[in-house]
Amino acid sequence: MRITREFVALTSAGTSRAGVGSHPCQGVYWRPAGSEPRTALIATHYNIDFSEHYLASYFAERDLGFLGWNTRFRGAEPYFLADLALVDIDAGVRWLRSRGVDCVVLLGNSGGGSLMATYQSQVTSPGLTPEYSRSSLSPAVEQLAGGDLYVSIVAHTGRAEVLTNWMDPSVTDESDPLSVDQALDPFAPDRQPPFDDAFIAVYRDAQRARNERITDWCCDELDRLAAAGHRERLFVVPRLWADLRMLDDAIDPSRRTVPGCYLGDPRRANYGIFGVGTVSSLRTWLSMWSLRSSQCSTDQARNITLPAIVVDADADTGIFPSDTAKIVEALRSRPGGGGVETHTLAGDHYLAEPARTRAEAADLITEWVRSHAS
Template sequence: MTEVVREFVGLPSPLIGRAGAGGHPCQGVYHRPAGAPPKTAFIATHYNIDFSEHYLAEHMAARGYGFLGWNTRFRGAEAYFLLDHALAEIGVGVRWLKEQAGVERVILLGNSGGGSLMSAYQSQAVEPNVTPVAGMRPVPAIEDLPAGDLYVALAAHSGRPEVLTAWMDPSITDETDALSVDPALDPFNPENGPPFSAEFQTRYRAAQRARNERITDWALERLAALKDTRARDQLFNLHRTWADLRMIDPSIEPSDRKPNWCYQGEPVKANYGVFGIGSLCTLRTWLSMWSLRTSQCIAAPHLARITVPSLVIHATADECVYDSDARAVFDALAAQDKRLEFVKDEHYVRNSRPQVADLIDGWVREH
């Protein structure tokens, strides 16, 4: 077996320096085969999840590639996420690969939520388009980002605002009361389903979008109200974000997934629990990451600027990424050379990682 070398990488950000305790804002682990430095390497980053020891890193390193599992300063700090800042810090990792690790070709791996993030990175690198969120200064470092040479989307969501909106429970009637509910929209009210009628699904989806828009209205109003006060932003909680009807009703977009299940287990328990996407936000983070109206974390516009060869891999038993998501990502890519592949596994492909690594390896070698 190929010996895999692991190297910790800690680097400053163009925006902030080292923490007082010594930690660098940008950190990751570089996996590579022992011996001569590889000429081709992957980089994978997520909005919030620690990707430093990504599950594919050792698999790809064993096949002769470098793999930088890379974290911006927003790892574990989703509540404060700002897209333009994150892109600048991904650029730090890409530059390190090219200037320090001796890599000639960089492959952007967009895994899970990182799919839209890495598409935004490539989009900004080839055609700068990302602007600061309300009240923030421009970030010069994102005007000259080194672009990737290939793009891979693996079990990727179609964007943060779309995911949150598709998952959020629109039956909540008071954003400050996690138990408030409109029975006519409650997905866990047996009178509504499952199975859920087409009429209920249409009404439910419209109510989800309306909830997102109401929060955006409130966030903009609060920011305006804070102007000229001692505060520039504020924190707030977002309740009940595990209520996609597809999680509950397997007849909606049938697949190999486990029925009545989501990433946090049984949807009704997860929905009323304390672990959820967007559960803690600042006003500006909502506008930057989650708002349908203002967020630039929607993948489609960025995918439309990606022209490098691209591979999309969909896990058919994924609990919360559906066939329509994978096809939407594939269709939105501007690349003429693109491929859509399927593996029968759940979101983190625990049972087929060697096969997924072989699939990616074979595609990369073709290119």
């Protein structure tokens, strides 16, 4: 089947084109050549470019539209603010409606799962509030159009939860990436998996405590800057690849490679410079990464009344069975939410292996969408 790929570039509420001419929101619309589908999916992420998403062509081959959509924060993670991302997603949803799409499917993939859940939650039960030191949100976040179906596929529970579960709590000095509390060091030579329950509990508490310390510092720093007549600054968070599940397959058992993470060897990745949340502004930390104040979580799925399906992968090295269970629980706990289909595929996080996993995922979701599209 021939596929048409159409570049889409839009402004959204409160934005304009850059001086060089680029639009803040950009993406690619995939569809069968010569067709204007009445059902289309939209996928976006906090900062990753989804315009050429690995499932886009698969859905177009199955006679569905697919908008791989990017907000103004594509490639600009350190500046993310939730309300602005939601109004940018809305620009993509409204564009699909303008093309005659009757059924808009919100595809929440990877980090985009919690972002899409937050978007639809704001439609159903508006409750987004400004982060510390911000007086107001974009007015447009109170007028989101919303989708018709919700798909969660290999999705994280939320950026704050992910970062906290992955962060190394043995860091004693945020300005020194080599500082280590040996009692908490998961990579200490004399500490080998399987880890005992007592260490796991202490480790998890220390991870949450580290997140809270950084949140406290961000609030204090915003106050300090404001007193001097300034608004923001960037900062670095070291060592963020140390989830015990990356080292011990007895915790949340699955078919994943252990030791392993999305960057390969966790120890090497943990002391490297690549990863989520490594550079952030103060308000972005509060909006995206803070356990205390981030509102971007799949807990928001409790407010989603749309038909929903949850798909995960059994060899994912960054999303674990208990993570998916939390998403399913949130969806099943919603008032009047009805049943939630769940499926586990044999594959890695990107469904690249085994070879037919992406086609299997597309078949599964397409069949479900067609059975629920109005």
